[in-house]
Amino acid sequence: MSTEVNQKAAPSSTPLSQTRLPGIDLLRCLGLLFVTGIHFFLYNGFYNEPQKGALIWVANSFRWLFFSCNGIFMMLTGYLMSQKPMTSGYYRRLIPILISYTLTCLISYPIRHFLLGEALPLSEWISNYFSFSNYSWYIEMYIGLILISPIVNLALAQIHEPRQLLGIAGVMVLLTALPSITDLNLLPDYWTGLYPITYYVIGAVIHRLQPKWPHTLSLLGAAVVVMGMGLASVLLTDEGFSKGLSSGYGGIWVSCTVTLLFIGLYRLSIPARAAKVLAWVSGGCFEGYILSRLLDVWVYDLFPQWHTPAKYPLLFVCVTIPIFLFAVLSGKAVHSISQHLVKALNAKRR
Numbered sequence: 001m002s003t004e005v006n007q008k009a010a011p012s013s014t015p016l017s018q019t020r021l022p023g024i025d026l027l028r029c030l031g032l033l034f035v036t037g038i039h040f041f042l043y044n045g046f047y048n049e050p051q052k053g054a055l056i057w058v059a060n061s062f063r064w065l066f067f068s069c070n071g072i073f074m075m076l077t078g079y080l081m082s083q084k085p086m087t088s089g090y091y092r093r094l095i096p097i098l099i100s101y102t103l104t105c106l107i108s109y110p111i112r113h114f115l116l117g118e119a120l121p122l123s124e125w126i127s128n129y130f131s132f133s134n135y136s137w138y139i140e141m142y143i144g145l146i147l148i149s150p151i152v153n154l155a156l157a158q159i160h161e162p163r164q165l166l167g168i169a170g171v172m173v174l175l176t177a178l179p180s181i182t183d184l185n186l187l188p189d190y191w192t193g194l195y196p197i198t199y200y201v202i203g204a205v206i207h208r209l210q211p212k213w214p215h216t217l218s219l220l221g222a223a224v225v226v227m228g229m230g231l232a233s234v235l236l237t238d239e240g241f242s243k244g245l246s247s248g249y250g251g252i253w254v255s256c257t258v259t260l261l262f263i264g265l266y267r268l269s270i271p272a273r274a275a276k277v278l279a280w281v282s283g284g285c286f287e288g289y290i291l292s293r294l295l296d297v298w299v300y301d302l303f304p305q306w307h308t309p310a311k312y313p314l315l316f317v318c319v320t321i322p323i324f325l326f327a328v329l330s331g332k333a334v335h336s337i338s339q340h341l342v343k344a345l346n347a348k349r350r
Helices: 022-043 054-066 069-081 090-114 122-131 134-157 162-176 192-209 215-236 252-265 272-282 285-291 293-302 309-349
Strands: none
Touching: 022 054, 022 069, 022 252, 022 272, 022 285, 022 293, 022 309, 054 215, 054 252, 054 309, 069 134, 069 192, 069 252, 090 122, 090 134, 090 285, 090 293, 090 309, 134 162, 134 192, 134 285, 162 192, 192 252, 215 252, 272 309, 285 293, 285 309, 293 309
16 A cells, blocks of 8 residues: 555545544544553552563553553544534534533442442532543543634644644644653653644544555554563563653653554454444443443452463453443443433424
């Protein structure tokens, strides 16, 4: 396949923007799988393991791979939203998100209160709802990203040359990602908290330029990056993971991983039947993200004998994969209810 990008940025009326790409659904499903994967490491004692040996190197590599989860979702938002026109109803797309968030809270709060030992006063549960606590931090970020997205879209719409688009993306990477390359503060890090906008911009630029890199080359590049990060953690310390290579969701190497995975998969050809399954599953990823916590916080404690690097594969297959499937099914159920409520609201408005 060709490795170049389109000579001119694709206009919003391009047929591709009207076609559902199964690779986009695959990325959304992978994002949810990676979310459950990163929580797998949160609850299995991984962060207290000494950074020694080949097994911990493999574990580190998968940890860094799974850490791309939120970046994938943010880049998907930029890819899918960057061509949306700013109309009077632009912000109404937040209504389904808020309805789904409310439904997940109405389901999870009683379970956490009565079954999981998190007995809190009603005032604290209300406070948790409005403060987007625990896994819901992503919802708070997403709302802000949607609110600011028209400004980003209007700015990018004025740029028609691919080099200029890449330049804008490069400036965002310079501001938010590159400072993490070293702890020596060689670059100003004041703007690193804007990394969701960087992912959004990269997703928007990918949508406009439609790069056609070989899938294998892109995915191999992502594998090299995560394995390199895993090895760096082992080489930098013999103590716990936090003493080695450090990076947030917007760090330079994490950003590289997300971008390579995205480019490697977004145009991937997928058989029609598999594409239908991915489209079905991807509908409830947002809701499943939040509901997965209902199992995360206690199921891993049932298998302490598997909390060692040698047993991580067994723990992942026997615990994390079922949690992922629970997230898919419960998320899809809540998503369906949310859709019906949104349709009812739209019908009343008419």
